[in-house]
Amino acid sequence: MSLFRMQGSFIDNLPKIYTFYTGGFLLFVGLMAIAESMGVKEDTIGLMFVGFTIFIYALIGWLSRTMQLDAYYVAGRQVPTVFNGMATAADWMSGASFVAMAGGIYMGGHPYLAFVVGWTGGYVLVAVLMAPYLRKFGCYTVPDFIGTRYGGNFARLCAVLVLVIASFTYVTAQIDATGTIASRALLIPYGVGVWFGLVGILLCSMLGGMRAVTWTQVAQYIVLIVAYLVPVIWMSNKQGFGVIPHLVYGEAIQRIAELEQMHQVGVLKPAASQGVMTALTTLHNAPADSFVAAWRFVTLVACMMIGTASLPHILMRYFTTPSVRSARASVAWSLFFIFLLYFTAPALATFTKLQVLDPNLATSVIGKSLAEVNALQWVQKWSSVGFAKVVDSNGDGIVQINEFFMRADIVVLATPEIAGLPYVISGLVAAGGMAAAMSTADGLLLAIANALSHDLYYKIIDPKADVKRRLIVARVLLIAIGAAGALVASMRLTGILGAVAWAFDFAMSGLFFPLVLGIWWKRANQAGAIAGMLVGLAAGTWYLYAVKWGGMTPWWGMDDLRFGIVGAAASVVAMVVVTLLTPAPDKATQDMVDEVRIPKGQTILGTTH
């Protein structure tokens, strides 16, 4: 950081530092483009992108090292509003958002847009119901709030349990994503890639805790948003849709509807299943036309939204702002930065589909001869790694819609190649995907390790531990949990998106109502909160098991992605009933709730506790 003379504090200089950083990153992209034109091999460029960005994150992590409690747990509570917004956006947007979302929309059509709506609208709940109040509380972790508001180690322990289950489900998916990207960019086996990804993640978080994660997440946000927007804008420009494609792709949607009819999308079905690779059989814009289908859309939206407002790694980002007011404003900025990616994903899906379907475009695939399609460079490349496949099942030598198979992830990863953009853009996309997965993994690992070190170790097991011991325990736990996550990820138990949605369902089943009612219902008491957490978690887990493995017919089409509806419903009923059957909390607790509701005054918990 001594590259430039700093006047004033680090915080005052943040805009300057990150402007410099962004400029440096763009310069790096430019250099890579020059290197490519000079004939540097594609593999080398991919390696440079991923290697260089990870090096920068690790450097930031090392510069942010600390031995202070409030710096380690809440970044010293001095993260400015807008920067916290960027860090939250990176924390939030995972490998699934970056890699899988546009592909999901491409293959799944309108029903899949439930994720786009659900993963943004949840922030309304965060801002209105939760974040400012939790900031006023002054907790280090989410279980810290539960433990203090309701009292008792058992309530705290229940919150830790829900947090660990939800976050661990999520973090394995992120480590899996870093492993996949690292293995492809660095040309190493997946099993090695997973551990390499973990080392990168730990370098960002271990020495500086929340402070280091905050400043690397801001850096990662900048990389990931540049990597997502540049290819889409470039492609749209090339196709004559202008610089801001988001405003004008309505025509592309109407064109796709014509092409779908021509290619008989949804009429022609694949002759044989190709595993994870699928052929396009869903219309781009065919919303629910039955009660169950509409119900499935809104329940998925509800699960993702309520899950958002219950996930501890997101809520804890708002513990780091300087004031209650800035926590509130920071949620708005977070959503703005997230919005930039989420309103681009449907545009990307639409443009890519147009490229593949429209015979007037040079890039089209469907309707071409088998020989022509097999000669396409990107089809060859992605076929060789099992991401794409052409099967001429009717033997007419022409590729029909039901004969072209691909993995949905390809939409983001291969779009630059499909559109014929230079390889440097593919390298950029790989670095963006890596940034998205790493930043989320960092936030999650820290949420788990902090809950275990602060709530389980310090508050329950050894309240006499000194600062040094607490911070060492926190770091040992971070490594142990990271290693456990990498181990589970290397066993490849479930696809990226399945596990991600489950994390939201677990979080909403156990934590949403105990958190919300803890602020908005003064009468809520300890017994009620414990019942809410345990019954919610148990009901949700049971439903997941019954639907996914137990052979039970889902209720009203609510499959395993939506089990949080059952869990949260059970949670609120249990919490309200048990609370009303047991005595109201004492005066001190009720006064505490009154204090939480107003921004001014001291936080409930001291700066170091």
Added chain:
Amino acid sequence: MSTEAANREIHWKRTRSLMIVHMIIWFIFSYVVHWYATDLNAITFNHFPLGYYMAAQGSLIIFVVQLFVFSWQQHKIDVECGMAEPE
């Protein structure tokens, strides 16, 4: 009742009303408009079928704007009731 206690009561009442208003807006744009997506698709907005537009962009824009407005409104309530943090 002291002024402070009265102010607190008014502050919470206004905070709660604001919460309810924003939850209603949130509910409409999270669920209601998407429930009727097929009907909305009959309408064209800036060349987009409206049902698709709302899920891909419309609701999102509403949420972003809503949060900036909420942040401003809640701060106004805090200041007027004397509950805001010192600058």
